[in-house]
Amino acid sequence: MLTACGGGYGGGSYMPPSAPPPAVASSYTVTSLVSDAVIAAAHTDANLVNGWGVAFNPKGYVWVADNGTSKSTLYDGNGVPQSLVVSTPDAPTGIVYNGTTDFKLTQGGVTGASPFLFATERGMIAAWAPSVAATTAVATYDGSAAGAVYKGLAIGSFSGVNYLYAADFHNMRVDVFDTNFARVSLPGGFTDPGLPAGYAPFGIQVIGDKVYVAYARRAATGDDEQAGAGLGVLDVYTTGGALVRQLVNGGALNAPWGMAMAPADFGSNANMLLVGNFGDGKINVYDPADGTAKGTLNGADGMPLVIDGLWGIAFGNGLNSQPSNTLFFAAGPKDETHGQYGRIDVK
Known part of the structure; x- marks a missing residue:
């Protein structure tokens, strides 16, 4: 006689399957590597004042844009200053590594590749080409007449062509530059009809194939x-300027600037989008797919990490004591009057 079909309980003491344990939130430690001697740090560098943009040479050291001294300084993952110090146009903000053969600099009859490019609060775009000017980033575009104030810089490609993207805070727009440093327009225009009044592009970062x-x-x-x-x-x-989505509006954001995608080995916040607030120094965590807030990077006490004057954040390149799962940062503490460079590691 058929009494049952399918699976069932076969007798004896029954213990229902236990639910998986809740994920344990990782904690993180902050190490101050370099400062201009006002903030405690392992090393001192007087050039590091209002450290802003951060960019890694994939085969070398990190470069930091020093807004307060108009320099760019290089460090290893322990904060040891390197001998090369590059002068930039006044008040640099964003910096990008350029691994392409485009964006060449020509000066005095010499043309050379520009592995590092800068934007400034004075509306300048500048290029460092060591074969042209070994210790100076040379201005390649001057937008000061139009009132441009560039707070950030990114690099990417659209339809097989490389471009620079600069966040013009004054004119409330994203300026796009071709490989000859000429301003151009892309089809999308980087416009968001749902943007609240009074908001302007502040930070900008190419992650994957999106801006x-x-x-x-x-x-x-x-x-x-x-x-x-x-x-x-x-x-x-998109890299062509078309709006994909408004990922986050308000919430924990507070004058956000730095952005980075966490790698798979960054603890419980693996593969999440990290967004640093200049306003309150916290690093927010979001699901990159839909913008769901996942909290903040926290210390061992469970409280949010707070870095005064937080600007750029970027993961290391795996070389020179710069692990690929360590988040490095630059900051302008004490109302941008001083500087700090440091690292955040999974505890």
């Missing part, structure tokens, strides 16, 4: 950002 733009609210006067809880928007665009 992430972090918007901050402009202060009532001048060209500074307004800090405050919820004052930030994060958009995702």
